[in-house]
Amino acid sequence: MNESKGGGASTKNNKLKDYYLLMKFTLSFTVVFSSVVCYLLVPGLDFDIISVLLLFVGGMLVTGAANAINQVVEKDTDALMKRTASRPVASGRMSVDEASTFAVVAAVFGIFIIGLWFNWIAAGIAAFSFFLYGFIYTPLKKIHSIAVLVGAIPGALPCLIGWAAGDPSLAVGGWVLFALQFFWQFPHFWAIAWISHEDYGRAGFKLLPSVGGPTKYAAVQSILYSVLLIPIGILPFAVGMSGTVSLIILSIANLLMFWQCIRLFKEMDVKAARRVMFGSYIYLPVVLLSLLADKIA
Numbered sequence: 001m002n003e004s005k006g007g008g009a010s011t012k013n014n015k016l017k018d019y020y021l022l023m024k025f026t027l028s029f030t031v032v033f034s035s036v037v038c039y040l041l042v043p044g045l046d047f048d049i050i051s052v053l054l055l056f057v058g059g060m061l062v063t064g065a066a067n068a069i070n071q072v073v074e075k076d077t078d079a080l081m082k083r084t085a086s087r088p089v090a091s092g093r094m095s096v097d098e099a100s101t102f103a104v105v106a107a108v109f110g111i112f113i114i115g116l117w118f119n120w121i122a123a124g125i126a127a128f129s130f131f132l133y134g135f136i137y138t139p140l141k142k143i144h145s146i147a148v149l150v151g152a153i154p155g156a157l158p159c160l161i162g163w164a165a166g167d168p169s170l171a172v173g174g175w176v177l178f179a180l181q182f183f184w185q186f187p188h189f190w191a192i193a194w195i196s197h198e199d200y201g202r203a204g205f206k207l208l209p210s211v212g213g214p215t216k217y218a219a220v221q222s223i224l225y226s227v228l229l230i231p232i233g234i235l236p237f238a239v240g241m242s243g244t245v246s247l248i249i250l251s252i253a254n255l256l257m258f259w260q261c262i263r264l265f266k267e268m269d270v271k272a273a274r275r276v277m278f279g280s281y282i283y284l285p286v287v288l289l290s291l292l293a294d295k296i297a
Helices: 002-022 025-040 049-073 096-117 120-140 147-166 172-195 197-203 216-232 244-267 270-296
Strands: none
Touching (some): 025 147, 025 270, 049 096, 049 147, 172 197, 172 216, 172 244, 244 270
C-alpha cells in the first residue's frame, strides 16, 4: 500500500516536472519579470498587488504556451541536441497532443486574464507575441538567420504588454522599453548561439549572422547592436521616465556590454562568448530595476 502511494506521488511529481520543462519556467519567469516591471514603470500608476499577480499569471500562461508550441514544432530537432534531448516532448514522455492542448488552453486563459482585468490592447499584443514566437520565429530558425531579428520582436513585446496593461494609449515610454529589450537580445542570443553552435548545427538551426558560424563577422554584429544600446539607454532619461542615477547605471551597463562584445571580437572563443551571455543575463534585471528604483525614489 505504501509503495503504491509512493509510486503515485512520484508519477505526479514527474508530470509536474514535465510541465515545468514544457513551459520553460525559468525563461518564462524572466520574460514575465520584464513585463511586470514595465507595468510598474507606467507614470501615475498606483501599486496594486492583485493586478501585479494577475499580470504575472496571465503572462506566465501565454509565455509558457508559446514555449510549449516551440517544443512541439521542434520535437525532432530537440531530440538531436544534448541540451534539449530530455525535454518532455522530444524524449517521448509527453505526447504532441497533450503538449498542444496545454498550449492552447494556457494561451486562451492567459490572454483572457490580461484582456478582462486590464485591457484588450495588452491582450492583443500578448496574442500577437504568442503567434509570432510559436508559428513564425520557431519554424524560421531552420530557414534563415533572420529568425533572430523576427524572434527579437516577441522577445521584446513583454515590455509593451506590461506598459499597455497600465497605459493602453502606448505612450512613448513603452516603446523606449521595447527598444531596450529588442536590441539587448542580439548580443545575448548570438552569444548563446556561439556557445551552442555545434548543437544548433546538428539540428539545422541557422541562428548566427554568418553562414560560417562563429566568425569575426558574427562578433562585429554583436558589437554593432551593443553600440546601438548606448544611445537607447539615454532615452528613458530624455523622455522623463528616469533620473540621473538610472541614467548612470544604464550607461555603465551598456558600456560593459559593448566591452564584452569587443573582447569577443578580439578573443574569438567560447569563453568570451560565455562572458557576453552571462553579462547579458545580469544586464536586463539591473537596467529594469534601476529604472523602477528611480521612479519609486
